[in-house]
Amino acid sequence: MKKIELQNRLATILILSLAALAALIAGGLVGYLLASGLPHVSWQFLTGSTKSFASGGGIFDQLFNSFYLVVLTLLVAVPLALLAAIYLSEYAKQGPVTTGLRLAIEVLSSLPSIVIGLFGYLIFVLQWRLDFSLLAGAMALTILNLPLLTRACEDALRQVPQLQRQAGLGLGMPKWRVTTKLVLPAALPGIITGAVLSAGRIFGEAAALIYTAGQSTIAVDYANWNPFAPTSFLNPLRPAETLAVHIWKVNTEGLVPDAAAVSSGAAAVLIITILIFNLAARGLGKLLARWLSR
Amino acid sequence: MTQSPAITVNQVAVAYDSKPVVSDVSLAFPAKQITALIGASGSGKSTLLRCLNRMNDGVATVSGEITFHGVNINAPQVNVYRVRQQIGMVFQQPTPFPLSIYENVIYGLRLRGVKDRSLLDQRVEESLKQAALWEEVKDLLKASAQALSGGQQQRLCIARTLATRPEIILLDEPTSALDPLSTNQIEATLSQLKKDYTIIIVTHNMQQASRISDWTAYFEQGKLVEFNQTAQLFINPKEERTANYLSGKFG
Ligand SMILES: Nc1ncnc2c1ncn2[C@@H]1O[C@H](COP(=O)(O)OP(=O)(O)OP(=O)(O)O)[C@@H](O)[C@H]1O
Ligand SMILES: [Mg+2]
Numbered sequence: 001m002k003k004i005e006l007q008n009r010l011a012t013i014l015i016l017s018l019a020a021l022a023a024l025i026a027g028g029l030v031g032y033l034l035a036s037g038l039p040h041v042s043w044q045f046l047t048g049s050t051k052s053f054a055s056g057g058g059i060f061d062q063l064f065n066s067f068y069l070v071v072l073t074l075l076v077a078v079p080l081a082l083l084a085a086i087y088l089s090e091y092a093k094q095g096p097v098t099t100g101l102r103l104a105i106e107v108l109s110s111l112p113s114i115v116i117g118l119f120g121y122l123i124f125v126l127q128w129r130l131d132f133s134l135l136a137g138a139m140a141l142t143i144l145n146l147p148l149l150t151r152a153c154e155d156a157l158r159q160v161p162q163l164q165r166q167a168g169l170g171l172g173m174p175k176w177r178v179t180t181k182l183v184l185p186a187a188l189p190g191i192i193t194g195a196v197l198s199a200g201r202i203f204g205e206a207a208a209l210i211y212t213a214g215q216s217t218i219a220v221d222y223a224n225w226n227p228f229a230p231t232s233f234l235n236p237l238r239p240a241e242t243l244a245v246h247i248w249k250v251n252t253e254g255l256v257p258d259a260a261a262v263s264s265g266a267a268a269v270l271i272i273t274i275l276i277f278n279l280a281a282r283g284l285g286k287l288l289a290r291w292l293s294r
Numbered sequence: 295m296t297q298s299p300a301i302t303v304n305q306v307a308v309a310y311d312s313k314p315v316v317s318d319v320s321l322a323f324p325a326k327q328i329t330a331l332i333g334a335s336g337s338g339k340s341t342l343l344r345c346l347n348r349m350n351d352g353v354a355t356v357s358g359e360i361t362f363h364g365v366n367i368n369a370p371q372v373n374v375y376r377v378r379q380q381i382g383m384v385f386q387q388p389t390p391f392p393l394s395i396y397e398n399v400i401y402g403l404r405l406r407g408v409k410d411r412s413l414l415d416q417r418v419e420e421s422l423k424q425a426a427l428w429e430e431v432k433d434l435l436k437a438s439a440q441a442l443s444g445g446q447q448q449r450l451c452i453a454r455t456l457a458t459r460p461e462i463i464l465l466d467e468p469t470s471a472l473d474p475l476s477t478n479q480i481e482a483t484l485s486q487l488k489k490d491y492t493i494i495i496v497t498h499n500m501q502q503a504s505r506i507s508d509w510t511a512y513f514e515q516g517k518l519v520e521f522n523q524t525a526q527l528f529i530n531p532k533e534e535r536t537a538n539y540l541s542g543k544f545g
Contacts, residue, residue, distance in 0.1 A: 161389075164391070166385060166389070167389035167391070169378070170349065170385070171382070171401060171405065172374075172378035172379040172405065174375060177405075185392075186392065
């Protein structure tokens with residue numbers, strides 16, 4: 001065998017075995033969490049509420065809080081990220097301002113989430129007097145997700161062929177209309193994919209929430225649809241422990257006798273939900289792309 | 295030439311950042327004729343073409359005068375959207391929007407707020423007929439434009455440009471991405487269109503320029519070398535540089 005062929009084969013084997021190792025670690029971890037958690041997941045577990053001291057508590061409130069927080073965060077984060085991305089991809093000229101903005105986004109994306117959580121605690125919770133609340137949590141998570149979301153949106157916008165923009169301008173469309181009517185619809189699948197992936201990250205986040213959305217849940221009324229009522233489940237100003245925070249809390253200071261079961265069951269639910277988010281991100285993006293290009 | 299020009303450029307110069315790419319071009323484009331812009335790659339043909347409907351705005355600095363109906367459309371206060379509706383552009387690659395054929399054709403009209411259904415229907419038929427596409431697509435107007443072949447898409451783009459009733463149509467290598475058959479169809483279309491429109495076309499294909507154009511302008515390194523009736527320029531060029539270029543091209 002020639003030397004170069006041998007090298008090629010060795011490199012391939014090395015790459016394949018490293019990839020297999022990575023897949024094994026990830027797969028093993030997920031498999032372990034599911035295997036140890038799923039037996040504790042039951043309908044009652046999913047729909048029951050937490051107990052303070054007795055065993056047999058559920059995670060319904062936390063599950064709802066997590067989903068609601070995803071919605072609230074995306075409501076704030078997606079418009080912000082989209083505007084930033086539109087500026088960066090459609091309007092920004094090469095220069096110090098753009099470079100500075102990109103640098104800021106880079107830096108933001110490497111901040112540890114606990115730092116963002118503490119920042120949120122100081123600014124949103126204390127200074128702005130939002131107290132421990134869904135809103136404070138949503139804003140902290142917005143900061144956390146803005147860099148990735150902005151980049152996802154910018155990539156999606158840049159994927160749209162330059163010629164489409166030219167064609168629009170050539171027909172006498174003002175630039176903002178080219179952006180909203182031609183570029184944005186074409187970029188929508190990519191944007192949705194980015195948003196759904198962010199949703200997964202939000203769902204799994206704990207550190208940024210411990211000091212912003214809080215670690216406790218008040219008794220809420222799921223029949224009260226008025227978001228301004230203090231006990232309404234939709235009130236964004238109420239404290240809300242999410243599923244990820246719940247797992248952390250049960251593990252550190254859980255007083256219930258079945259703390260281990262609750263924690264591993266909740267972890268399994270968390271993983272499955274994030275998995276669904278990721279699959280949905282792909283499916284939805286593809287579906288939308290196909291529907292838009294009919 | 296007896297007819298008055300459709301559009302005139304006077305001492306036009308273009309620079310990207312501070313790099314000059316077109317300098318001191320003066321040229322009167324005859325109305326209702328086809329003018330071909332030829333020259334080596336990078337000689338500034340596209341750049342000059344894009345000046346004619348202000349597509350260089352925000353991309354390059356254009357100085358000099360471009361006169362259209364007695365107005366200098368290169369002046370900053372000119373409404374560029376109006377200019378682009380009157381001077382349409384077709385690009386190197388087909389650029390259909392992800393919409394139906396019908397919606398593609400009337401895109402420019404919708405933009406202007408035209409809602410009258412019968413007017414829209416009529417424009418669609420007219421424009422597609424002018425672009426020699428009507429017979430092929432009249433039964434699938436509601437179908438996606440992206441399902442058409444490349445040549446059909448390019449004729450659709452011509453129809454889309456025609457639908458806003460421009461006076462001048464600018465085409466930048468409109469057939470360079472197409473097969474010979476589609477190219478022939480587009481050329482036939484353009485020859486038909488010159489009855490009603492002024493056509494300015496950039497092309498790398500000398501045969502194409504000699505086949506369809508009435509006038510030809512030869513560019514070299516951002517400068518206009520020679521402008522004459524196509525037959526004259528091809529058979530009996532006045533400038534040696536033109537002759538060299540043509541002999542190199544025809545081999
Ligand atoms: N957006 C741009 N920014 C900077 N320089 C550019 C830009 N577009 C074109 N140029 C430069 O301007 C010069 C002329 O380009 P232009 O596209 O007008 O040439 P062309 O004659 O159309 O060439 P081709 O036949 O290859 O299309 C080239 O040197 C090119 O590198
Ligand atoms: Mg060109």
